[in-house]
Amino acid sequence: MTLETKKSVFVELGKFLSQFSENESAARADVLHNAAFFDNFEKLIHLSQSHNGWYTPEQVYFAIQSWADALTEENISKWLSKYSSDFDSAQSDSKTVALILAGNIPLVGFHDFLSVLITGNKALIKTSSNDQHLLPFLAKYIIAVNPEFENKITFAEGKLENFDAVIATGSNNTARYFEYYFKDKPSIIRKNRNSAAILTGKETNEELEALGEDIFRYFGLGCRNVSKLFVPKGYNFDTFFQAVFKYQDVIHYEKYANNYDYNKAVFLMSNFKLLDNGFLTLKEDSSYASPISSVFYEFYENVDALKKRLTDDSEQIQCIVSSNLTADSIAFGETQKPQLWDYADNVDTITFLLTTK
Incomplete structure (x- = not known):
């Protein structure tokens, strides 16, 4: 053939x-x-x-x-x-x-x-x-x-x-x-692997709405779903929450709602400080892997230092969403639309298959 x-x-x-x-x-x-x-x-x-x-x-x-x-x-x-x-x-x-x-x-x-x-x-x-x-x-x-x-x-x-x-x-x-x-x-x-987004505080409402697609598509179960936000020191999350409010119907899905209730309860019983809009919790945490219905966040002060951190952590990261702040950044709302040449874990499957004896 x-x-x-x-x-x-x-x-x-x-x-x-x-x-x-x-x-x-x-x-x-x-x-x-x-x-x-x-x-x-x-x-x-x-x-x-x-x-x-x-x-x-x-x-x-x-x-x-x-x-x-x-x-x-x-x-x-x-x-x-x-x-x-x-x-x-x-x-x-x-x-x-x-x-x-x-x-x-x-x-x-x-x-x-x-x-x-x-x-x-x-x-x-x-x-x-x-x-x-x-x-x-x-x-x-x-x-x-x-x-x-x-x-x-x-x-x-x-x-x-x-x-x-x-x-x-x-x-x-x-x-x-x-x-x-x-x-x-x-x-x-x-x-x-998990995916992260870098916010600067200058994002438009449309960009933040699109970020909601990166977070909520497939209920957050994919490695290309954004599960971690990096935000500048003093970032105001009100604008983010307002933009992603259009995804509120996710809470009407029973399996997602059960995870939201359970994970929120676990966080609160552990006395973690949470930001919450009724269908998504945000928790300050250094990990990249957040549970369903939650996104972790960290503050940053220097973009260059953050880029070095992300390079050092590259084996934990599937993709990065930003306004071209890093090489190979993915646009807001595009993580779940990979091209055929976007390989998982950046390992070229075709080369592996063609060259393996």
């Missing part, structure tokens, strides 16, 4: 996904295999919350639309253009790559799945118990578009066996297990 053929299959998948929207899903005549897949996928979207309580239709639709936007011919070609010579030399060296996927947000492992297949390798997939249905469905669609993918995709039920390399995502604790268990295999092992 040529690279162009593989690219065309994922472009077709992008067209399929583009039909689904929270406002109104509508089948289009130019999309392949809608008769077999459209209605069933719409049903699966609405069943997802019964499989994982955090996978509300709103969040699943958002994830699907994000992938629909990414899987265009232009984006895929731009993503892969820098690897053209490596693709030429890797065509005859197909490997079986074990994928151990997370399940914190919908389709969080899709990029690894895509990367393995687009590089001509075979994917041996262990899904998370929290996300067992969406990716297998999309795999069936891909096979329907091009049956040559059938022997390239395997979903493992039990122990992973007979693979050449591994990409595994988990917590810091499971990463230690992965590193030991897969010590004899080429691997990418991902650990816990």
Whole structure:
């Protein structure tokens, strides 16, 4: 299968996904295999919350639309253009790559799945118990578009066996297990990471509203969700709270509300000083990882010193939101819209797959 053929299959998948929207899903005549897949996928979207309580239709639709936007011919070609010579030399060296996927947000492992297949390798997939249905469905669609993918995709039920390399995502604790268990295999092992935002006090209301999207999308469960704010000494949080008030409906979701009540109670019983607006607590804390419904913050006095701190802590950070205060800063509201070339943990998955023997 040529690279162009593989690219065309994922472009077709992008067209399929583009039909689904929270406002109104509508089948289009130019999309392949809608008769077999459209209605069933719409049903699966609405069943997802019964499989994982955090996978509300709103969040699943958002994830699907994000992938629909990414899987265009232009984006895929731009993503892969820098690897053209490596693709030429890797065509005859197909490997079986074990994928151990997370399940914190919908389709969080899709990029690894895509990367393995687009590089001509075979994917041996262990899904998370929290996300067992969406990716297998999309795999069936891909096979329907091009049956040559059938022997390239395997979903493992039990122990992973007979693979050449591994990409595994988990917590810091499971990463230690992965590193030991897969010590004899080429691997990418991902650990816990969190995202932070740097505020100067000069942000517009629109920027702070957009920051709310970075905080509340997927209920804050993703590694790209902002869980830490760095603010200048004496920062007034009233403007921030006013801007994010538009996200207040999150408290009406029971699982989020339960976390809000529990974590707030734990903080208060420990006599921590909190800022609270009724659906989000802010706590001064040096950690990057805050619990659901809470964001940690720290004051800073010198931007250069803060930038050095963030560089030193880079292995704990997935991305940084700011008004171009750091290299590779992400704009407010954009953390959950990564491009195909935005690699998790800044590890180039395609290079790993093309160069691993």
